[in-house]
Amino acid sequence: MIWVCRDSQVTSGVPPAPTLSLSPEFRVFVRGEQLHFKCSLPGGVRARRFLFYKEAADGQWEQIREQSGNTLEVSTEHLRPREEFGCSYQEENGTEFQSAQSNVVVLSVTDPPPSPVFSVTPKQDVYTSGESVDLTCSAPDKHKHRTSRILYFKNGGQLHLSNPPPSLVTLRLSPQDAGNYYCSYQVLESGREVLSLESNSTFVSVMTESLLLPLAIGCGGGGALVLLVLLACLYKRKPKALQGENESSPPVGCNSGILPQSKIQDSKVGDPSKEEGDKGADSGAEFEFPEITPTYTLLGSTSSTSFHVKNGSSTKEEHIYSEISL
Structure with a gap:
């Protein structure tokens, strides 16, 4: 490390001082910005080395770089709020004499304003x-x-x-x-x-609105789809007699229409008319299907189907329940 006295006098035989410039030409910099120094030689002078200095805390000059180029880049990240810089050079003729020190560049470093x-x-x-x-x-x-x-x-x-x-x-x-x-x-x-x-x-x-519309339709369509599935399930659980007049299968649970009916309903055992009815069961007996009047009621999540079965002189009402879990 080389120290140079700030108040050194220029004597005969000492190369003339260079000029130090700063880019950008500000005197206030925000911490973190980069500084660019240039040490320019007097006219007609050639140098083989350039030396850059910074003022130390005790007022003396501290050499921070020695190099062949005449430009120096410095970060303000770790600089003090106020800094001073200078430079000098060594001539190309091989002598060890340094030139007189350049002009002093003074700058300030500040922290950036706080965030908005x-x-x-x-x-x-x-x-x-x-x-x-x-x-x-x-x-x-x-x-x-x-x-x-x-x-x-x-x-x-x-x-x-x-x-x-x-x-x-x-x-x-x-x-x-x-x-x-x-x-x-x-x-x-x-x-x-x-x-x-x-x-x-x-x-x-x-x-865009064109993207919002499908979302709204999708939400409503989801509810409609659930309703359709529930109705399909209910339809499958209906008695087959309710699914069309062309179907010949009788409703589940109905005993009427499975066997030929006797015209005499209350015959006792051993009655001759009863025996004649039994004998005619295998040939030409009439099949009588019940008269069914369906009534559908859908309340909330429960459905009820009532069947009024007319068999002879008596009427019997049967109920089929199915529950839908929503």
């Missing part, structure tokens, strides 16, 4: 195309009077709005406006605009 608060109103998970939303970017109170500009971003790219954009912007949404939104602001600091940290972000999802 970003919001989208109204707050919704999904927005419809054509709907309007308000974007609001609010700087902290102590920086509001110094705010020179507010910037809005979507997916990393700056939105080109009115110049300067206000703290509240209204957007009429389209599907192309979907994305991640956030903002930042700038304050004036020693003649330059210093950008703040980024705000919180909000994702805006935009859906």
